[in-house]
Amino acid sequence: MRDWTHTLLNHHERCLARHAGQRLLVLFDVDDTFLDMRRALASLLHAYDAAHGSAHFAALDQGTLDPFGRGVETLLEQCRVPADEQPQVLAWHQHKRRCGDIARRAHAPFEGLLALAGWLHRQPGTAVGINSARPEFLRQETLRCLNDLAAGSELRFADELAWFTPHGWRDDVGASKLAAIAQAERRGERVIAMIDSNPAVLAALAEADYGDDMLLVHSADLLLQSQPRQREWRRPEVA
Numbered sequence: 001m002r003d004w005t006h007t008l009l010n011h012h013e014r015c016l017a018r019h020a021g022q023r024l025l026v027l028f029d030v031d032d033t034f035l036d037m038r039r040a041l042a043s044l045l046h047a048y049d050a051a052h053g054s055a056h057f058a059a060l061d062q063g064t065l066d067p068f069g070r071g072v073e074t075l076l077e078q079c080r081v082p083a084d085e086q087p088q089v090l091a092w093h094q095h096k097r098r099c100g101d102i103a104r105r106a107h108a109p110f111e112g113l114l115a116l117a118g119w120l121h122r123q124p125g126t127a128v129g130i131n132s133a134r135p136e137f138l139r140q141e142t143l144r145c146l147n148d149l150a151a152g153s154e155l156r157f158a159d160e161l162a163w164f165t166p167h168g169w170r171d172d173v174g175a176s177k178l179a180a181i182a183q184a185e186r187r188g189e190r191v192i193a194m195i196d197s198n199p200a201v202l203a204a205l206a207e208a209d210y211g212d213d214m215l216l217v218h219s220a221d222l223l224l225q226s227q228p229r230q231r232e233w234r235r236p237e238v239a
Contacts, residue, residue: 005222026128027181028219030133032197033195037065038062039109041069042057042065043102043105056079103145118150121154129163130164133165135168194215194216
């Protein structure tokens with residue numbers, strides 16, 4: 001089985017030598033790469049049950065939830081929450097989703113990827129950016145969330161290195177991400193890798209044929225399985 005983490009780090013090393021003097025940019029998706037909103041939403045609704053002595057969400061399957069945590073009102077109907085209690089659940093959801101705890105729950109499965117992003121950020125001539133399927137109106141909320149999670153490290157997700165879909169949830173995500181890469185490269189960035197959770201997006205990028213300068217990696221292939229916070233990233237030997 002291919003070690004994609006080692007492949008990425010070796011690729012970064014080769015690109016440093018190949019493109020000396022040019023800033024390298026590694027782009028990450030957000031959902032199912034840094035955040036799992038399905039897990040966070042399920043945890044929040046189970047916490048509602050625990051706090052209120054109810055069992056509305058006991059049979060909730062997080063795998064069936066929207067990847068971006070949308071459609072809560074419909075979900076309450078599906079779980080047969082009484083109509084007169086639904087406003088209370090929605091108010092709980094709106095309050096809790098603004099708290100840092102839900103972001104930490106959403107991020108828990110992907111701590112290793114944030115550690116990897118931090119390592120890349122610390123390397124010479126290298127920057128880390130966001131290329132997300134989320135719509136533009138979630139820009140500031142998303143960056144605030146990610147930077148809160150990265151607090152205490154040197155990593156910071158900069159507004160000028162973050163791209164979101166411009167017209168909302170119905171955008172062609174593949175086209176939007178291709179446009180983001182093109183814009184970054186017009187500004188002089190050298191995009192060397194895209195880490196994404198969507199196979200269709202990775203396929204669209206592969207069809208664009210960026211050559212061997214850009215490595216395309218499914219985020220699940222980079223997940224660290226044990227104690228990601230304690231992992232010390234070291235510069236690999238070039239294969």
